[in-house]
Amino acid sequence: DSAMYRSHSKEPWRxxxxxxxxxxxxxxxxxxxxxxxxxxxxxxxxxxxxxxxRRYIQAKFYLSLFKAILIGxxxxxxxxxxxxxxxxxxxxxxxVPLGSAISTAAPVPFVFFDPQKTFWMLCVVxxxxxxxxxxxxxxxxxKVFASALSLHPVTVLLALTFWxxxxxxxxxxVCVPLTSVFHVILDxxxxxxxxxxxxxxxxxx
Numbered sequence: 001d002s003a004m005y006r007s008h009s010k011e012p013w014r015x016x017x018x019x020x021x022x023x024x025x026x027x028x029x030x031x032x033x034x035x036x037x038x039x040x041x042x043x044x045x046x047x048x049x050x051x052x053x054r055r056y057i058q059a060k061f062y063l064s065l066f067k068a069i070l071i072g073x074x075x076x077x078x079x080x081x082x083x084x085x086x087x088x089x090x091x092x093x094x095x096v097p098l099g100s101a102i103s104t105a106a107p108v109p110f111v112f113f114d115p116q117k118t119f120w121m122l123c124v125v126x127x128x129x130x131x132x133x134x135x136x137x138x139x140x141x142x143k144v145f146a147s148a149l150s151l152h153p154v155t156v157l158l159a160l161t162f163w164x165x166x167x168x169x170x171x172x173x174v175c176v177p178l179t180s181v182f183h184v185i186l187d188x189x190x191x192x193x194x195x196x197x198x199x200x201x202x203x204x205x
Contacts, residue, residue: 052180055149056148056177056180059144059149064091064094067094067132068088068090070136074128078117081110089106104126104130107125108125141156142156151179155179155202156176159176159178160175163178
């Protein structure tokens with residue numbers, strides 16, 4: 001007993017270690033089970049940033065799908081050659097800078113050189129994607145991003161203008177995620193009066 005007492009006095013953590021091992025042996029390892037959902041994702045700064053990026057990607061995915069359905073349906077009704085490929089191209093090019101212009105111009109030669117297609121069909125194939133890209137990109141997309149990321153639609157448009165002027169095409173790609181990250185950081189530092197006011201300004205409050 002005296003030897004055990006001396007061991008405990010020199011290494012007091014031994015007793016806790018033996019207790020944990022005994023609990024693990026009795027509970028089948030449940031003590032070592034990590035509960036990932038115990039702390040919400042939005043409880044930390046990095047978690048909130050990840051959550052914002054996840055929301056952005058989801059919104060971008062559904063907007064790209066919405067564009068592809070609108071354009072692909074019209075191409076299918078007009079019986080445009082390879083309309084399935086053009087629909088898929090619209091979806092993927094929506095994630096790429098200047099991708100909308102590429103997906104709009106790509107099917108035009110196939111319709112132009114098709115003797116079975118009339119002039120008005122060619123006009124529809126050219127004008128309809130332009131209308132869809134402009135309406136969804138300038139009206140629907142800012143509202144969707146604003147709702148998903150807690151930003152005002154005007155903030156999204158101003159961010160697009162600012163970051164495009166600063167970084168060009170790359171700025172147009174990262175404008176919404178970058179502004180969203182900036183908003184999360186401001187919200188995290190809401191104890192500062194200027195950060196709180198600027199965060200409310202981005203939200204449109």
